[in-house]
Amino acid sequence: MRESNSRSNNLTRAMLIMWTSLFLWGCAGAPEKDTPVATAPLEQLPEPEPDTASTLPKSQHTDIFNQAEASLATHDWQQADVTLQALPQSAMTTNDKAYLTYLEARIAYTHGDQAQAIALLDNLLFMDIHPALQYRALSFKHYILEMQGDSLASAQLADQIMRFAPQDTVAAWQRNVWLNLARADKDTLLNARAVVVDPRFKGWLELALVSRDNTYDPSAALTQWRNSHPGHPAGNTLPGGMGYSFQPSSQRDKVALLLPISGPLAPAGKAVLNGFMAGYYAHGATGRGSADLEVFDTAAYASASAAYDAAVSQGTTMIVGPLSKESLVDLGTRLERPVPVLALNRIDQVLPAAGSALVQLSLSPEDEVVSAANIAYGKGARNALLITPAGDWGDKMSIALREHWTALGGNISSHATYNGYDDYSNSVKTALSLDASEQRAAGIRSIFGSDTEFTPRRRQDADVVFLFSQNDSEARSIKPLLAFHYAGDLPVFALSNVYSGTPDERNRDLNGLYLVEMPWLLGSNPGLRAAITDGGVGDHYTRLHALGADAFLVQNDFQRLQAGADALFRGDTGLLRMGPDLIIRREMSLAIFDGSELQRP
Incomplete structure (x- = not known):
């Protein structure tokens, strides 16, 4: 019994050391994005007793805590707050008080007070509490940092948590370390490596830098990294699916590109082909082999299946x-498919589980909706105004936002649609409830029978606007109307289709507008982009060039997808991850219009 208590005390002491190092960069509200972090050296954490990080300590207030947890699970922070009022402050143990503080932090975060949530979590630094409560508090702090976009801090915290996390969660924490390092830019990684003293996290940083160096043999570089970091948790199973990249594969021996090279879709097909070939030749220039290629013009065949059969x-x-x-529906629904497919579009229907794998990579705007929602929520927004065009596209974007925004815990305060130019102002007024304000003023005038000085008042329950226009012209017309109608203080988020891809003086009307954009248009691969335009190809289809470049990236390392949820590609159309439905989804980057120029915030 004495030995058990000693081990528990050692674990608590080690966690307090961890809290001390994390406190240096986790206090005082939202951290600055991707700021390098220096931490104090950590002691080797002792092995926790079974389930100490997963099983909560016993409490006479368990029912109240469980009720509050149930309310927070549905984002009902008000009910959770009411429930916790029943706790008798005088009859609470240290662990009870810690659990209460943790739940209060979740309540604060759910209703948008992120600084208060972080402050409450950091208060736990000074409490000697049960490891399971420490685990929950650290996990929640990690979620906040990740949603705020602090990639480096969340990666470092995930690595810390992984050291004492329940065994069945270690793989997920390792995946999270790598995901957040992939989100950070190279300069951030280099700066962090120069100041971080924890050897294990420095090993993570060096591995991330190795994974981005395409100038020499990656297998040799990874072997050297393993030799330099014996016992590192990433050493046995390389993250991101990198370990699969060095397994022999016959799937790359001969690759067929099924693209429309003639007919009405020829410009799009040629743009994808140009991007693919740019990636192909850039890879060949490194001295590493690539597959033989052959292009099949799908417009010359009766169907995509016919082109597929010809290629096979x-x-x-x-x-x-x-x-x-x-063409994807035609190919995806056939029952016999002997050769795997990397399709360059996405369809909603469930495909039959037959034949070889059919993976879908596309420029789906639904991915952008998810990225925009995550970023806005991470910035503290909770109540949204949504403005979309009438029609199928607008309905689809609205459904995608509602599903993800409400799952995060957000609320759609108002949704307005527009049909055309003449409808823009009325739609904005409807979203802001200015029409209701004007009706109230008209009622007052009718009562008093004289002119009354009146300033319209917009609804006050919104803290973000999602403006999902179909093109730049619509956005340039609607964005200034928000300021004109007293909503100029609200952050406005849009999708990438409001930017043509080239600078335009007219985009001054979009000044201050946030949008989610692919890394290609934010400078991720300038050499490849220049190679395409220098070859005499215009830049009018620049996003399709990026899709082609990512098609080569994934095709050339297709076996990496065997890693499933762990597989990760830093693509030019976004951070690429594949789900169990074999759909590759993109995580986009945040950009903002500064005058007429698009840049990272």
Whole structure:
């Protein structure tokens, strides 16, 4: 019994050391994005007793805590707050008080007070509490940092948590370390490596830098990294699916591109092809081999299936394409598919589980909706105004936002749609409830029978606007109307289709507008982009060039997808991850219009 208590005390002491190092960069509200962090050296954490980090301590107030947890699970922070009022302050243990503080932090965060949530979590630094409560508090702090976009801090915290986390969660924490390091830019990683003293986290940083160096043999570099970091948790199973990259594969021997090279979709097909070939030649320039390629013009065949069969008959081991939704439906629903496919579009229907894998990579705007919602929520927004065009596209974006925003814990305060230019102002007024304000003023005038000085008042329950216009012209017309109608103080988020990809003086009307954009247009691969335009190809289809470049990236390392949820690609269209439905989803980057120029905030 004495030995058990000693081990528990050692674990608590080690966690307090961890809290001390984390406190240096986790207090005082929202951290600055990707700021390098120096931490004090950590002691080796002792092995926790079984389930100490997963099983909460016993409490006579368990029912109240469980009721509050249930309310927070549905984002009902008000009910959780009411429930916790029943706790008798005088009859609470140290662990009870810690649990209460943790729940109060969740309540604060749920209603948008992020600084208060962080402050409450940091108060636990000074409390000697049960490891399971420490684990919950650290996990929640990690979630806040990640949603705020502090990639480096959240990666470092995930690495710390992984050292004492329940065994069945260690793989998820390791995946999270790597995901957040992938979100950080190279300069951030280099600066952090120069100041971080914890050897284990420095090993993570060095591995992330190795993974981004395409100038030499990656297998040799990874072998050298392993030799330099014996016993590192990433050493046995390389993160991101990198370990699969060095397994022999026959799927890259001969690749067929099924693209429309003639007909009405020819400009799009050629743009994707140009991006793919730019990636192909850049990879070849490093001295590493690539597959043989052959292009099949889908417009020359009766169907995508016919083009697929023609490619397979010539010994193709992998297909890239088709590009259109109709062709993807045709190819995806066939029952016999002997060769795997990397399709360049996405369809909503569930495909039959037959034949070789069919992976879908696309420029789906739904991915952008998710990225925009995550960023806005991470910045503290909770109540949104949504403005969309009438029609199928607007309905689709509205559904995507509602599903994800409410899952996060947000609320759609108002949704307005517009049909055309003449409808823009009325739609904005409806979203802001200015029409109701004007009606109230008209009622007052009718009562008093004279002119009354009146300033319209917009609704006050909103803290963000999602402006999901279909093009830049619509956005340039609507964005200034928000300021004109007394909503100029609200942050406005849009999708990438409000930016053509080239600078335009007219975009001054979008000044201050946030949008989610692909890394390609924010300078992720300037050499590849220049190679395309220098070859005499215009930049009018720049996003399709990026799709082609990412198609090569994924095709060239297709076996990495065997890692499933761990597979990760730092692509030019976004951070690429594949779900269990074999759909690759993109995580986009935040950008803002500064005058007419688009740049990172």
